[in-house]
Amino acid sequence: MAQVEPIRTHEPFHFSTRLHLRELTGLRAKNLKELLEHIKTVPGSVIYHHTHHFLIQHQYLSPEPPNDFAYWVTEVLNERELGERLASINTCEFTTIRALRNKIAETIEQFLNQKRGKFLKEADEGREFHFIKSISFIFPTPYTASNLKEFVSVLKKITIHSIYFHIFEARLRLEKETNDFSLWLETALEEKNLAKQIARLDPYTHTLEGLRDKIIRLIEAKLGKK
């Protein structure tokens, strides 16, 4: 029986990658009031850093801690309830950093309002929150794919930085509606279902290697059916 070739597109997927540099702002907070003040005014790249850098830096851990604000509030200020609320903000729901920032600020504000008049905990000296900005450098890799088979074979060998870029950075920081993989699968290969399946994954609850495996499995399952 002749093997069915996967659909080939004339719009190949170009894999890019992204490396980042951390820029110090010199801004620090020692209590919730200061934290909130800075969260409201710092550049979006700072909010982006503190809600995403753990994905790259602690990639071998299961996906904890979810964001620096939650970690600091819990571990340093010992405000466990607020820490939990901040940790459970679902970053996936937001398509812009602006919206994510508003949600974080709102959560802290509500807590402060409840606490009004009560003693505000201070971080010990040396354990203040330091605001850091993420600088992204995006550049093309030599890898391209024109069909599902090629796509999955590249997925197996590119760096996790490239996967990170196409899944996280493209969607939230470059404000595309979905991740790059789903966008291409849907528009260039007409793989609507597969695109949807990948878009539905909550990437924040996977390690990057775990995410890579999951996407590969979804595509291989699809290829197996053809």
Added chain:
Amino acid sequence: MNTHLKEYEPIVGTQILEELYLLAEKAKGWSVQNINSTSVGGGVAEILNRMIPLLQELGVKARWDVIKGGEKFYKVTKKFHNALHGKAEDISPDDFTAFLETGEMNCKTMELAGDIIFVHDPQPITLINRKDDHKGKWIWRCHIDVSNPDQRVWSFLRPFIDRYDSAVFSAPSFGQELPIRQFLIAPSIDPLSDKNKDLPQETIDLVLQKYHLDLAKPMVTQISRFDYLKDPLGVIDAFEIVQQHVDCQLVLAGGEATDDPESTEVLTKTRERAQANPDIHVLAIPSGSDIEINALQRASSVVVQKSIKEGFGLTVAEALWKAKPVVASAVGGITLQVTHKYSGLLSHSVEGAAYAIKQLLQNPDYAKRLGENGREHVRQNFLLTRHLRDYLLVFLSLFHEGDIIHL
């Protein structure tokens, strides 16, 4: 002998190297002149020694020059170093003058030849006075913990710092409100250097025999220069608490750096303090004895870094890379390397350090798990290849504006 990037492949993986080559394409042909104050001893010289040939291999014309200075100058810079770490120092107007005079002499004699001038630490900082006649980009790389600096020295240095194009610090808490861009880059260790490569057991045993150490007794080790900020006397205090319950030996080993006149004094005091205890071994090892340091770390049951202040603490990364359980003070860059109870134990006092050492000596399975987590953390974040990548990114940042840069 220089190592080649290809040799890192089994450790960091093909993909990471591939990305490094792609990135380096964007900086190919640039000349980068590194300037510091010593060619041997201390973490800065060590990193530059390994980094320069690899940058060259990536197509960056990297070179390394060392400023000149007399005994008086280095005495002053040592005081600056301590003061920037927050230690009270008696600094006279004469000291500031001596610093500026040597700076001026170096400004006259230093040949500047780089698209990027990369100045390390405060000693050569006044070279920025040449900015007008050398148009390249200037970076000041601060390897010191300046989270709480002595304001007199910091204010003295500020007019120089402010004229650089960018500054680089090793930990988030070192960042200051400055009018220039400041980047966060942790230093790194080289897994293939004599200090970190795998060693055969025979080599380790030979080193232990050479220093008359007991091969059968658990060994607690601190490797660091003899310096008050490394608190060798505090380590002895902690060890003697541990010794009340566990039969073990302590090794305090370190070299003397040429830009560090204080170390002889601290070494003498440490020897005096240790004299009465036969299980404490104070070893002044000549700089460059990297295989011996490596062997001592590998032979240890627990590695300690009880610093009072720490720029980064490369010895911690070295120990973690060897999958050793670490007890370290929660200061400076150490907290980036050790997550308490996950990749080591952090302490804040002599008693705390003693308790943590005891816990690890008596629970080898727990100690092993911490060590293994530590090794993985170092693989991902503190190896030379990551450091090379960050330096290339800083070079590129000098020529690109904005937070999202398409290369």
